[in-house]
Amino acid sequence: MADEMFRAPVNRSMRTLDRNSFRKVIPLHAARVPENKNISKVRSELERSKDALHQDRLGSVFPDPDRDRAKSGTKCVLLRPGRRKEATETGDNPHDGAEVTSPPLYSSVLDALLEQNIIDLVPYSLYLDYSYWTYHDIISAILPEDELGEVPSGFSQVGHVAHLNLRDEYLKYKHLVGEVLIDKNPGVRTVINKIDDVGEENAFRTFRYEVLAGPDDLNVEISEEGCTFKFDYSKVYWNSRLNTEHRRLVSTFKEGEAICDVMAGIGPFAIPAGRKNIFVWANDLNPDSYTSLQDAIKRNKVTSYVQPFNEDGRSFIQDSAASLLTTTQT
Known part of the structure; x- marks a missing residue:
């Protein structure tokens, strides 16, 4: 019963987000x-007896429902939704003459507090609104029941941008999804949906996208492995899920070693390596990646260790190894 009571109001016909309906x-x-001196004692005892309300994202102590009492500082402990007291009910066998009394509304602990005049039992109307429910709660109340199997919730976050890959059946709800996602994720200001595969747009592994919510601003700043990167996510390749691989590979390098990164992107390998005093020749064919790489080198103070290049990978491979070896030996 409690789960149903605290479920978000359902509106499966919603196509434009109406926060007031929640x-x-x-x-x-x-x-x-x-x-008030008894608040801590009462709360502790009622929590131990499981009489106190225990609900995600809600405390149990609230101002008194009476405004005048609340103004004077009186508080109360909300109680879990309990069973109604029934007078009696007949047992399973109607012929055995036995009567079974329903369990009390609350425990004997609460009854004892009442008898000691430490508490009074009062009705309480708890008001919930859109801010209470999670992204999953809201979206589950909007989508048709036959489409709740895989509620669209996974996304990659790059700076303030949330990047979705919505399945076709959810595209008609895409703007709703985007707005709710921004509301429920404070670090997200823009939500985009990828509309083609990485690499289809051009050789630089960028992709076409549509903005679902928020401004069309993909200039982001992120931090990875203690390094700061600034770039236009629409113009360069970046995959936040490769963070573990970046860390693993850089951990294999030793101070003073020299490496060549043929497709360095904006420098997720090269910059952390430079911070470890490793010499890196970092190349990328994409002019925008090269510009962001140059910025990252200066921003993270690794100009003595990381040298950027903007060349075709094949020619870079042919020339860089010999150049790097010569440089590190001088």
Whole structure:
């Protein structure tokens, strides 16, 4: 019953996000604590007895529902949704004459606090709105039930940009998905959806995209392995999921070694390696990657170790090994 009570209001016909439709009043009871010195004791005892409300993203102590009492500082402990008390109910066998009494609404711990006049039992209306529910809660309340098997939730985040690969069946909800994702992820300001595969657009492994929510601003700043990178995500290749591989490979390099990175991109291998006093010849054919690589070299103070190039990979391979060897021996 509790799960159903706290579920987001369902609106499967929604196509434009209406945050005001996600409002709900939960009828509960609360243990009013007239003396604030008893709040900690009451909360602890009711939490141990499992009488206190235990719900994700909600505490159990709230201002008193009476405005005047609340203004004077009176608080209460919200109680879990309980079973209604029934007078009696007949047992499974109608012929045995036995009567089974329903369990009490709350535990004997709460009854004892009532008897000691430490608390009063009062009704409480808990108001929830859009801010309470998670991305998954909201989207699950909007999508048709037959499309809830794989709610679109996975995304890659690059700086302030969330990058989705929406399946075809969810494209009609794409702007809803984008808006809710921004609302529920404070670090995200722009949501994009990839509309072709990496590399189809050009040889630089960029891709075409559409903006689902937020400004069309893909100039991002990220930090990886203690290094800072600034770049236009729409013009260069970057894959945040390769962070572990970047770290693994750089960890195999030793100080003073010399390496060549033929397709260096903006420098996720080269810059951390330079920070370890490793000599790197870093090349990328994409002029925008080369520009961002130059910026990263200066920004992370590795100009003594990382040399950028903007050449075709084949010619770079032919020339760089000999040049690097000569340079490190002088």
